[in-house]
Amino acid sequence: MGNTDIAVTGIGMLSPAGIGLEENWYRLCQGTSLADHDPLLAGLRTDFSCAVRGLNAASVLGHKMARRLDAFAQFAVVAARQAVADAGLDPTQWQSERVGVVLGVGSNSLHSYEKPFSLLGQGKADSMSPFNIPRSLPNMAAGEIALDLGARGVCFTTSSACASGATALGTAMDLLRSGRCDIVLAGGSESGRSRMTAASFGRMGALSSRTADPEAASRPFDTERDGFVLGEGAAVLVLERAREAHRRRARLHGYLAGYGATADGYHPTAPSPSGEPAEAAIRAALLDAGCGAESVDHINAHGTSTVLNDETEASVLRRVFPAGPPVTANKSVLGHALGASGAIEAAATLLSLEYGKIPPTANLQCQGSGLELDIVTKTPRKRRMRTAVSTSFGFGGHNAVLVLRSSRSD
Template identity: 50%
Template sequence: MKRPSIAITGLGLITPAGHGVDETWQRVCAGTPTAASDPGLTGLPVDFSCRVQDFPELERAVGRASWRMGRFVKLALLAAREAVRDAGLDPSTWDGARTAVVIGSGMGGIERWEEQCARFESHGPDKVSPIGMPQVIPNMAAGEVSIALRAHGASLATATACASGASAIAVARDMLTAGACDVAVAGGSEAAISRLGTTSFYRMGALSTRRDDPAGASRPFAADRDGFVMAEGAGVLVLERADDARARGRGPRALLAGCGNTSDAYHPTAPPPDAHGAEAALRAALRDAGLSLGDIDHVNAHGTSTPLNDVTEAGLIARLLPHRPSVTAPKGVLGHTLGAAGAIEAALTVLSIEHRRVPPIANLDAPAPEFDIDCVTKEARHQIVKAAVSHSFGFGGHNVVLALTAP
């Protein structure tokens, strides 16, 4: 039995680059970094981040239920609403029983957890919020989105660290191909720029320490990269079987042609030098999509700006894709949105296919001399992209590669 084609019919983005898909896309294509000093991190060894701006305005847009939600949940809900509108769907009229929600998060509501711990230590049990726990647990993004959208199908949360958003999209694709739902609202959300979370990443040696130049701190594939920048945001995609979408008069923005999921089984936080797990995920995604390595026109790289990730990923791309497809890495502009990154970057890959435009890597004049890859630098590149891959890798050795094609 032939597997159905899966269409991406809607996109939603809330990122440090903007409220919505258009604002985010414009700033990413301009290559303008969003990192800046963060008053919430004052006094820490790393005191800058990539925050979603004008958050009070966004809280008002969430609506009356905002009081009970953690920040990452609010971001997910706003991105999901935009994606559903973009897909031309109406939750008041769709078949909610056939609508699934899959939203990934690597850390959930860590900032609320820190706040409640401080209340407990300072003032005792009676000052701990009765809604503290539902503001923290990672599944609440999927739960609140399903409530708001009247989606009664499966509601799931994926937690594969920085691959969580991509994992959610892969799970949603499998549900559609299995006939378990007709519409899937899938993506990732993260709001983990807390004092403890940031300090923990700093102590690991994962963060850039360019306090004198926050805007220049995230520099994927640069010779002088020194770590990533904490960021927050959400990305949500609407997926449908392509025939179903066309039957209701909606053409795909792009097709989710294949997914590859593997584990390094190597180290809790470091990638293996030979990138064997990432390679297996890339090959699996292309096999699933019926594509060859030579078919790939474009790579949306994980590109964290850390010494270890970038060297292994660049080596993987150069070794498996010697025809030199274009490479971009949105974290130069957006910072690292952790569990949301895979979904945000999948959405940006869809936009590259749709607009025939590949954004530049911010803060990069040329890749490190040892990297034999075609990084897009300085300005966006006009390019017809027929087939692309989006890489996502996470602590624990999780590897997810999504293969996307033009409709």
């Protein structure tokens, strides 16, 4: 443990793999894609997604709250409650003004706009819900967590596209290191399953069009990859300064040890071909954690299954990590949860460190030239690990990288 490491004392998570850590870990280790045809997307060029199933929001949150919240905010509140319970914290007892919330949200649930836009087009503006704006604002995930759990410290949303969740975790580290907060609930939440989102990404050529076999669609680093699969979900981590977590004898999932972020400054949607800004973010995160590339035992890659991202990322990982630590790509199983993905993958990486096991990447059949990495496939790989890296890259050229450490030797 370094002097500036931040302890992760609680994790809450829901994704297409399930509700809670146990279900998510089990399905990730199965290594089978959860993509399926989606009734919300019927008739579109890409009519499948990875959806969160089994969440009865009205039962968990109450009918009134469930009606008020959009899906991404529902996910966030559920994950935050799980995380706080996992951390053994009682919100009625904490010093609320010292508890912060930082949530990454890339956009919002565009599905909610479809009905009001239709009413507006029909000249029925007076029939629109007064909740349209507060329901859909990206900041409401963080705001609703603060409202639900009585967190009255720093509270805001980070939006760096698909790097948003990782950006939120890195920002939360800074808040704790600076002393502005004693506890931060941080992560990401998003639901990208809307016809607007699917149609728009489809027109860009970013989504897989493998409609005859959705389960085989998300295939990071495979020569036959043709785009990503829309997903959804949330992960919230309870973060505390390590010395304070130790003082209260908290159970630790591990540590956030380093954070690096850069911008490509190259193109709205394509990564910089050189990969140099992404490489700089990885090296900055390692420097922040006080460790060298040779110390990294595992990499959880951004791995979107798009042609350009995977090619660039593989090249960068080979340059930074010539020893070739084992790599996994959770989006092959869960789909791409956009702004939530960095937080979900950070949570999965911590579980890998905690249990000494790397979940496999689904659908990888052939690694072509330029994609050669030691990618875990088919079955989980057991490995004693101390340090891992999780990478996240987003439209607009946002690069965010986290270094995570195991707590098992403490």
